[in-house]
Amino acid sequence: MQTTTLQITKCESSKIDQVNFDKLPFGEIFTDHMFICDYKNGAWSNPRIQPYQPLQIAPSARVFHYGQAIFEGMKAYKDDEGGVWLFRPDQNYERINKSAERMAMPPLPKEYFFEGLHELLRLDQEWIKPGIGNTLYVRPFMIASQAGIIASAAEEFTFMIICAPAQSYFTGSVSVKIEEHYSRAANGGFGYAKAAGNYAGQFYPTQLAKQEGFQQVVWTDATEHKYIEEAGTMNIFVRLKDTLVTCPVSDRILDGVTRKSLLQMAEDMGIKTEVRPIAVSELVKGIASGEMTELFGAGTAAVVSPISGFSYEGKRYELPELSKDSYALRLKNQLMNIQYNRSEDPHGWREQV
Numbered sequence: 001m002q003t004t005t006l007q008i009t010k011c012e013s014s015k016i017d018q019v020n021f022d023k024l025p026f027g028e029i030f031t032d033h034m035f036i037c038d039y040k041n042g043a044w045s046n047p048r049i050q051p052y053q054p055l056q057i058a059p060s061a062r063v064f065h066y067g068q069a070i071f072e073g074m075k076a077y078k079d080d081e082g083g084v085w086l087f088r089p090d091q092n093y094e095r096i097n098k099s100a101e102r103m104a105m106p107p108l109p110k111e112y113f114f115e116g117l118h119e120l121l122r123l124d125q126e127w128i129k130p131g132i133g134n135t136l137y138v139r140p141f142m143i144a145s146q147a148g149i150i151a152s153a154a155e156e157f158t159f160m161i162i163c164a165p166a167q168s169y170f171t172g173s174v175s176v177k178i179e180e181h182y183s184r185a186a187n188g189g190f191g192y193a194k195a196a197g198n199y200a201g202q203f204y205p206t207q208l209a210k211q212e213g214f215q216q217v218v219w220t221d222a223t224e225h226k227y228i229e230e231a232g233t234m235n236i237f238v239r240l241k242d243t244l245v246t247c248p249v250s251d252r253i254l255d256g257v258t259r260k261s262l263l264q265m266a267e268d269m270g271i272k273t274e275v276r277p278i279a280v281s282e283l284v285k286g287i288a289s290g291e292m293t294e295l296f297g298a299g300t301a302a303v304v305s306p307i308s309g310f311s312y313e314g315k316r317y318e319l320p321e322l323s324k325d326s327y328a329l330r331l332k333n334q335l336m337n338i339q340y341n342r343s344e345d346p347h348g349w350r351e352q353v
């Protein structure tokens with residue numbers, strides 16, 4: 001740590017025996033401990049690990065009024081020998097600081113992020129179960145904790161890391177609504193940041209989509225609603241003939257760690273990839289001609305989630321059943337083999353805790 005050493009207060013007794021690890025609702029059960037540190041007078045200080053517990057925070061804190069809040073999503077994995085691994089945590093560290101800059105929040109020192117993370121995972125490692133599909137979802141986040149409702153950037157912040165044992169994010173197949181009315185992000189906005197408001201703004205259109213029987217919305221460009229962007233909890237990939245296509249990241253689209261890893265792995269496997277704007281009309285034509293055989297989402301929580309169908313302009317389109325040699329399944333298996341220390345790691349993405 002930069003200024004102070006990490007203080008650790010362990011919980012008196014673990015809650016782990018009360019948890020059914022075979023049936024985990026995503027993000028509802030948290031481990032015994034949390035990491036927390038404070039930003040005041042222009043510096044981060046007081047890094048500590050303490051029992052997971054409610055916070056004491058002024059009702060006037062800026063986060064409640066102006067949404068000055070950002071987060072990350074990561075996972076820890078356990079291999080068959082009990083080793084604990086993170087996947088590309090450097091990417092999450094870089095991205096939280098990009099989000100922080102855009103939301104007028106202070107950058108987090110590397111030591112705070114990594115020492116806090118590693119120590120927390122060592123302490124709560126019993127919560128990470130071995131076996132493909134079992135993970136510990138790790139949620140680093142920063143909030144404007146300064147009291148006072150003046151509408152300007154806060155000068156006091158709190159950074160925390162909490163962890164939730166997790167299995168799959170989606171239960172069952174995923175069908176999506178391609179959005180034609182609402183927008184998630186616009187040029188010059190903060191769509192690329194993992195800012196709380198980007199998620200809150202999606203809830204209402206997603207509720208409407210759920211009422212129509214869809215699990216997720218695929219956002220389109222805010223100007224014409226003609227090009228797909230991302231799904232809010234995942235980036236989107238399409239297989240057109242033998243080419244795997246995804247749209248470029250921009251100031252409207254999150255630079256997903258899973259997305260960039262899949263692109264690299266696809267290239268390693270000899271799969272042709274294209275990063276270019278994808279018109280919704282291409283998807284519609286691709287289904288009609290049989291040239292579009294796969295549509296899937298990619299994200300930390302979602303991993304690789306095949307999409308069974310989509311709707312656009314009031315019509316529903318179904319994707320064919322996934323074959324065992326589909327790109328989605330091949331990439332998902334390869335990704336998980338790297339994450340769970342079951343295969344070579346040619347790009348040095350794994351980090352042992």
Ligand code: COI
Pocket residue numbers: 072073074199232233234299300301302
């Ligand atoms: C993640 O994949 O980690 C995300 O941040 C999506 C989340 C909102 C569940």
